[in-house]
Amino acid sequence: MSNESVPQVDPVLEGGHGSEDSQADDRQRVLKRVALLLARHEVRHLRRWFEEFDRDILLPILLGEIALHNIGSTENGKGEELGRGDDANCPLKPCNAYSIAAATGLPRETVRRKIVRLIELGWINKRHNGHLYVTSAALRHFGAVLSSRELADVIETADRARRLLES
Numbered sequence: 001m002s003n004e005s006v007p008q009v010d011p012v013l014e015g016g017h018g019s020e021d022s023q024a025d026d027r028q029r030v031l032k033r034v035a036l037l038l039a040r041h042e043v044r045h046l047r048r049w050f051e052e053f054d055r056d057i058l059l060p061i062l063l064g065e066i067a068l069h070n071i072g073s074t075e076n077g078k079g080e081e082l083g084r085g086d087d088a089n090c091p092l093k094p095c096n097a098y099s100i101a102a103a104t105g106l107p108r109e110t111v112r113r114k115i116v117r118l119i120e121l122g123w124i125n126k127r128h129n130g131h132l133y134v135t136s137a138a139l140r141h142f143g144a145v146l147s148s149r150e151l152a153d154v155i156e157t158a159d160r161a162r163r164l165l166e167s
Helices: 020-052 058-076 097-104 108-121 136-166
Strands: 124-126 132-134
Touching (some): 020 136, 058 097, 058 108, 058 136, 097 108
Antiparallel strands (some): 124 132
């Protein structure tokens, strides 16, 4: 089954006269196909992350929140020195288990346990003061994953959605 294009229906041949209702129905069908396309993309994406993190779907969510929180401070043009120096010398914005629990809506104890696992995997560092930072190893690994696999899939899905909407 191809999601590439939506068959064009001539409203006159279908017994209509190109009414606004017919056009609205056609538009609804296209939107449903786009929604299905996007849902398939999201499920593929979730499955990949699920497998990448040893079948624990909360780990990529927490790593993502920590990374976004940290890296948000680098948008002003500062360089990155991940995992070096103390907090005063680190351009990344720190976060802690409490702020990540608040951001995700997950219980603090769950976040704390998952942070221990992310530390074991080498994806985040926890400083003595509780500040959490994504590691350069995590950025390299997941940056490579995103650029090699995910980005191409996102672009392809977006192109397919655009073609559906333009038909």
